[in-house]
Amino acid sequence: MKRTKTSKSWMMEHVNDPFxxxxxxxGLRARAAYKLMEIDDKDKLIRPGMVVVDLGAAPGSWSQVAVSRVGQGGKVFALDLLPIEPINGVHFMQGDFHDAEFVERFEALLDGRQVDLVMSDIAPNISGIPTSDQARSIYLAELALDFANQHLGPSGRFLVKVFQGQGxxxxxxxxxxxxxxxxVRKPQASRGRSAEVYLLGSGRRI
Structure with a gap:
């Protein structure tokens, strides 16, 4: 397929992007790692010994950041429909995080520990139809929120990517x-023209 001018300009921008x-x-798998680093440095999300869940983890850059900051006493679970290359210290589970059987297997691995942080950098596969893409983005965020609400401990926090727009x-x-x-957080590594922002929830209502 012949590349369009838009795809060529995106590729040039991507290749020249300092992040x-x-x-x-x-040695990080994606520029998205710096978005999490900046938010974490500001809001102190990740601390040694924490249990962290990375929803939609592929290709794994957020899990790379998390595992480097939780230390040996912590635990990082990376969940995704897509396979990812192994990351030392990260427990990867391939499957659908709102499938009941998959969630049961995940909960068994927790071994009674509570989750301290659920984070989601999930974005839908872009169809090019703005209203459809926005609706799918909000739906994925809602699924992530439901997962967080089910598994976070009383002091747990939730970080999720959302695109500004309808919904x-x-x-x-x-x-x-x-x-x-x-x-709302808009890290420097998030491209300025992008509608993406991150919502950080703290102080869970029990």
Whole structure:
């Protein structure tokens, strides 16, 4: 298939992106790692000994960051429909995180420990139809919120990528029904023209 001018310009921007170049030099799987690093540095999400769940983890850059910060006493679970290359110290599970049987296997691996942080950088496969893509994005965020609400401990926190647009305000209200504090984060590594932001929920309402 012949590349369009748009795809060529995106590829040029991607190749020249300083975060892409930095990720390659530092052995990180994607530039998205720096989004999590910046949010974590600001909000102190990840601490030694924590149990962290990375939803939609592929290719694994957020799990790379998490496992480097939880230390040997912590645990990182990476869940995705897609396979990922192994990451030392990360427990990867391939499957659907809202499938009951899959969730049962995940809960067995927790061995009674509570989850301290659920994070989701999931984005839908883009169809090119804005209304459809936005609806699918919100739906994935809702699934991630439901998972977090089911598995977080009393002091657990939830970080999720959401695209601003139709359904954004309603989803934020859903998060506010679960968490006492919901704040918006737009890290520098997130491209300025992108509608993506991250919502961070803290202070879970029990």
């Amino acid at each position: 892409v170049q930095r990720a390659k030099s530092e 954004f305000d309603a989803f934020r209200k859903q998060m506010e029904d679960v968490f006492r504090s919901v704040v």
